[in-house]
Amino acid sequence: MTAVGDSTGDDGRPDADETDQAGAGATVPRPFDRRADARAEASVPVEGGAAGQRPGGAVEAVEAVEAGSAREEDATGAAGAVVGGEESVSAGGRALAEADRWVDERFDTLRGRPAADAVMYTATRVGEHGLVWLALAGVLLVQPARRRKAVRLLVWLGIESALVNGPLKRSIGRTRPEMVGEHAYKIRVQTSSSFPSGHSASSACMATLLSEGSRLWPLWWAAALTIALSRVHVRDHHASDVAGGLAIGTAIGLLGRRLGPRDR
Numbered sequence: 020m021t022a023v024g025d026s027t028g029d030d031g032r033p034d035a036d037e038t039d040q041a042g043a044g045a046t047v048p049r050p051f052d053r054r055a056d057a058r059a060e061a062s063v064p065v066e067g068g069a070a071g072q073r074p075g076g077a078v079e080a081v082e083a084v085e086a087g088s089a090r091e092e093d094a095t096g097a098a099g100a101v102v103g104g105e106e107s108v109s110a111g112g113r114a115l116a117e118a119d120r121w122v123d124e125r126f127d128t129l130r131g132r133p134a135a136d137a138v139m140y141t142a143t144r145v146g147e148h149g150l151v152w153l154a155l156a157g158v159l160l161v162q163p164a165r166r167r168k169a170v171r172l173l174v175w176l177g178i179e180s181a182l183v184n185g186p187l188k189r190s191i192g193r194t195r196p197e198m199v200g201e202h203a204y205k206i207r208v209q210t211s212s213s214f215p216s217g218h219s220a221s222s223a224c225m226a227t228l229l230s231e232g233s234r235l236w237p238l239w240w241a242a243a244l245t246i247a248l249s250r251v252h253v254r255d256h257h258a259s260d261v262a263g264g265l266a267i268g269t270a271i272g273l274l275g276r277r278l279g280p281r282d283r
Contacts (some may be wrong), residue, residue, distance in 0.1 A: 049103070115259055122258035123196070126251055138245070139252035140204035146218040146246035147207060149176050152225040167280060172228055175275035179224040179268060180217070187211035187267070196254045209255055216256045219264030220271070227272025238248035 032149040129135040152172065159169035193214040211217075222243035230236035247265055250256035256264075 029037045054145050117155070119212055119257040119259055121198075122251060123254070129252060134204040135252070137247040139273065140202070140206060141220065141259050142249035143206055143253050143255070144204075146222060149221040149225070150182065151242070151246070152176055153223060155225075155229075171275065172225060175224060175228060175271065176221060178275075179221055179271045182271070183215055183217050183220045183264070183267060184211065187215060188217075191215075193257075193260070196257055197252050202253060206255070207254060213256055214260045214263055215261045216247065216249050216250050216264035218259045219243075219256075220268035222246045223265045223268030224272040224275070225268075228275050230277055 064209060096115040129139075130168040144274045153176070156172040156176070159172070162169075176261045188211050191214045192212045195213040226236075228242035230238040233239070243265075250261055251258050
């Protein structure tokens with residue numbers, strides 16, 4: 020016997036009719052919308068006032084909610100722009116790293132060859148602190164006719180070194196390449212930022228100054244480029260560090276040509 024008021028069928032489950040009725044009468048939750056809720060709150064009639072005229076600053080509350088939502092949408096859009104910018108920078112960094120890796124692999128064909136190692140490690144040594152250029156300036160300094168040229172070399176070598184090894188390296192702080200194995204010859208371990216290459220910058224600066232009006236300009240640039248490329252060979256710099264150093268050093272050298280002091 021089935022008890023009166025029992026809503027289950029013979030199998031113990033609720034009757035289909037009652038289930039349908041319950042489903043039809045159920046209320047589906049709607050998404051939370053602060054602006055809609057605030058408008059509804061503002062339009063509820065109250066004693067002494069009509070709908071839409073709710074006292075107590077309700078209208079102002081609606082405006083505040085809408086303004087807050089607009090700020091959130093703007094912030095979301097700005098965040099998306101920042102993420103897009105970071106992705107663009109990241110893509111550029113990956114392309115630069117790939118280019119550096121490609122150049123480094125080309126130098127692998129030279130590394131380990133006695134003649135190539137001897138030339139490149141010697142170039143790195145003489146380029147340390149601009150030693151080869153300081154020596155050249157010293158030779159010119161003892162010659163009265165070339166003393167002014169020597170002074171100009173020393174002045175702009177000092178300016179270049181101060182800029183490159185000071186604010187430029189500190190502002191970028193790039194990690195140097197990882198050295199695998201041991202160096203063919205002993206060289207000084209560098210701890211400063213990898214970008215830009217100081218060897219390359221000083222060499223380009225001096226070659227630019229020395230080449231002005233000189234028939235020996237191929238010699239000056241051959242020496243400068245050999246020193247610059249040696250930094251990649253000994254794995255103390257990325258290729259892009261060397262390229263940046265050459266560009267910066269050339270720009271400083273051209274500035275030195277324009278501003279002096281003059282050779283004569």
